[in-house]
Amino acid sequence: MAGKIEVGASARPDLPLAVIVGAGGMGMAIARRLGERYRLLLADCDGGHLEQRVAALRHEGHDAVGLICDVTDAAAVGALAHRTAELGPMRVLAHVVGLSPSMGDWRTLMAVNLVGATLVADAMLPLCAQGTAAIFIASLAGHRPPPEERIIALLDRPLEPRFLDELQAALTEPATSSLAYQHSKWALIRMCQRRAPAWGARQARIVSVSPGLIATPMGALEFERQPMKYDLLAKTPLQREGTMLEVADAVEFLASDRASFISGTDLLVDGGIAAALRHA
Secondary structure (H helix, E strand, O other), rough: OOOOOOOEEEEOOOOOEEEOOOOOHHHHHHHHOOOOOOOOEEEOHHHHHHHHHHHHHOOOOOOEEEEOOOOOHHHHHHHHHHHHHOOOOEEEEEEEEOHHHOOOOOHHHHHHHHHHHHHHHHHHHHHHOOOEEEEEOHHHHHHOOOOHHHHHHHOOOOOOOOOHHHHHOOOOOOOHHHHHHHHHHHHHHHHHHHHHHHOOOOEEEEEEEEEEEEEOOOHHHHHHOOOOHHHHHOOOOOOOOOEEHHHHHHHHHOOHHHOOOOOOEEEEEOOOOOHHHHOO
8 A cells, every 4th residue: 555645745756866954045046946856855054944945846836854963064065965965866966055254254265165065965966866966156256267286286175184284384474364255265166177087987977156246145245344346347348247146047047958068167156256356
C-alpha cells in the first residue's frame, strides 16, 4: 500500500536539487528564481534567520529545506555536503555567502569570502555529475588589478593551516577590510577558473558572477559608510544600480543547459562600470 500523501507540503520529489549557500537578500532572490525549477536546500549560519527564510519559501510554494552552516567551519561544510548527498542529486550550487567591507575586519572577510568558498567548492565536487553547475558570487572588486605574485601564491592556497597568518605577514599595506574584500573576491574568481578542469572531469561546470553596484541591504550599508561608491555609481554607463533580480537572471542562465559550454569564467553584471573604469 502506498504511503500517505502529505497535504500542504509543496513537495516536488521529481525536481532536481539546487543548493543555495547564503540566505541574505541576494541569496533569497536566487533561491526564489531557482525554486521554480528545483527543490531547494538553503544554508546559512544564522539559525533563526534561516528558519524564517525557509518558511517564507515554503509559504510561496517552493520545496525547501534548511541547514545551519558556517562556511568557515570544515565540519559544518562537510555536514552540508552530507545533507546534499542525502537529498540529491545536486544539479545546481549557488554560493552567495559573502561579507562586504563594512561587515567585518580583514581576517573575518578573508575567512568567509575565500576560505569558506573554497571549502564549499571542494566539499561539493564529489557530488557533481553530468550537467551540474556551480555559480559563486564574486564582485566587481575582483576585477581590480591583480596583487603581487607572492600574494597570489598565498591566495591560491587558502586551505593551508596558517594561510591567514602567512598572508597577513606578507602584506606591505595595512590589512584593512577593503583590502580583504578586493583580495578575496579576486582570488574567488581565480579559484573558480583553476578548478574548472576538476569539475569538467565530472562533466560539471563552475563559474563566478561579479555583480557591480546592486540594490541590496548590504549594498545600502556600503553606500552609507563608503561615500566614494557614489562616484562609481556616477561612472556606471547604465546610470543606475542593478537589482537582485538581474543577478538572479544571470545565475538562472548560468545554471541552465543554455549555458552548457560555459565554465571556468566570470560574468560581470555591473552595468558596464568595469569597462568604463578600464578605458577611462
